[in-house]
Amino acid sequence: MEIASDRTDNILMISLKGRLDAFGASQLDEAAKKFIKDDDFFVVIDMGDVSYLSSGGIRILLAAEKALKKRGGGIHLCNVNSYPLKVLEMAGFAQVLSIYSTTEDAIKSCVALEAMRRAEKDWHRLPRYQKSGARFVVFESSAEEAVLKVVGNISNVLYARLTEGDVFLRRFSETEYSIGLGALGGSVQDCIHILGEMITIGGTMVWLPTDGNDTPDFLIPKRDTGEVMIYTGYNVALDGTFNDIIVVESEGDMGLTIGDLYTAIFEIARERRAGFRGLVSLAMQADVGEVYSSGVKISPIKQLAPENREMIMHKDNIDRWVDINAVPKYRGETMVSFGIGIDLMSELSSLDRDALNALFYLHPANVGNMKMLLHNHGVIFKHLPWKKNLNLDGELRRIVNKGEFVDMRHLLDNTRIVRAICGVSYISDIVFE
């Protein structure tokens, strides 16, 4: 087997050509010892010209992964051909190893993880803030532009005005962060009566069907085949990555509310980000202080709309339409959540008004005298030990895959968290899908 090495952005890439059988594995073992230096942590292995992989080849990939992991790194495979990929899947290694479709994606991920590794080592050098009785440590993870992709319009949900024509079909993506109102099923007709609160996060999709059972449906496709389709009447997805990873640790036992958390994030953004436009998305892993939730009980479609034509949140409608959980729940459990928040104190003129309205419904009836509008969905798992680190995407995947699923809810702003790793994206634009 031919083995070559190269460096891009100081990330070592080992390119293989030929058969990665037990013989190829022995050659790779020799070569890897030569190529991988003591200060290499994340290494890309380009499998584009590997036509064949056996358990002997897997053995050497696993050995490299374990050795690098001990230092805090790992291998990233890319361009894996169909038969080697099939062998990895059969052997149960497709979930254990990091596999990327392109060389660029693999290198990009290595660069990001390497920056996180260094920052974790120099933790005390990261900028920190004290707000709302909590400490915020900020790590700038990416300067990439972040955009929200919107389907539908929140006012159709709030006024129960959805018709079949307002229900869109979206492909589930394993890498996407999104919230909305949706359902899984065979057709629009099957789904439209059971649309409910929905979230996609960490490679999973969870939704709360409005079928009267109040039981969320938790789905992790084994492999992202692109075949899982979601019917949705309203959906907001992050197109981009986390700009900042913010680690929050509260000083008190009860923690801080999600409202406090967003307030602090907005303040930090105004201080640090000159181009801050008043809109963020927030993905997080948190230890729960207490969860307060709400959720639609009835699919908000036109034929079921309240007779008084008021919002489903209207005092005469809310009891029938919305399940408000004012009893604190899930103290000490682990939560992963995704949501969006708009800072009504910020100058919002640089964002498209119609698009903002589709996201939040900025009508006075909805805004009142509020300083911000938030929309967050959280998935609760049995408590998993807290690990302070900056690889939020990796942590979310770990929790979703290893955690014991408990519940999924639309979070009220007074939900409290004790500590959290937050992935904040500063939204520069909103686009309709």
Place this chain on the structure above:
Amino acid sequence: MKGAQLELEIDAKLENLSVIADFIATVMRQIGTEKEVFEVQTAVDEACTNIIQHAYAGKGGVIGISCELQDNDIVITITDKGMPFDPGSVPPPDLEADLNHRGVGGLGVYLMRKLMDDVSYDFDAEKGNKLTMRKMLSGMRRES
């Protein structure tokens, strides 16, 4: 090619695994189906790797491979004179374990069993190890 039989005798060395793979590809081509060539190559490769590394413990020896078409099945018999090695004695790998508890012990045998329809083993004090693997070839058209 009904009843066709093709044989290979080769030194038990890891560098010969590619020769064995080429031999299997040639056999499959002669039989008239290449649809499952990767699957059969993998099963034979894993079996021969075990022979080289375990039965002969890297000290070398000879591996005999014979292929035969029986109806729509390819039947492959692999023989060696190394230490007795029964794949049936290998416990299945834990495919769900996390990275730290992951090994590749048993993975080769697992793949052989998964890819072939039947794997059987026989040991004879004189003739040594004999492994027989059978797989129905979907790409074969039944000869009338």
